[in-house]
Amino acid sequence: MTKFWNNIKKFPRFLFSVIVGFFLTTFYTIFELLKERKKRLKISIIIMIFTSIIVIILRHMLGIK
Known part of the structure; x- marks a missing residue:
């Protein structure tokens, strides 16, 4: 035990x-x-889009306007 x-x-x-x-x-x-300059812009745009999509989905799910 x-x-x-x-x-x-x-x-x-x-x-x-x-x-x-x-x-x-x-x-x-x-x-x-992020160390490579070309990929830095692409990654930051992808992260911003992903974050905004998550926020939009959560607002709709929770009924927040």
Whole structure:
């Protein structure tokens, strides 16, 4: 039973490291793309369009005008 509780105690640290690892690997590729001047404009436009689409969808879903 103590082995079970030791595993439960380790779970938050594991979950935190998985989440941080996900964001680091995701943003690393984006930062590598931003180093090139031509791709910097394309990536920033894509991010702005994606963000605006998400905002529009959430406004319609929540009924905010």
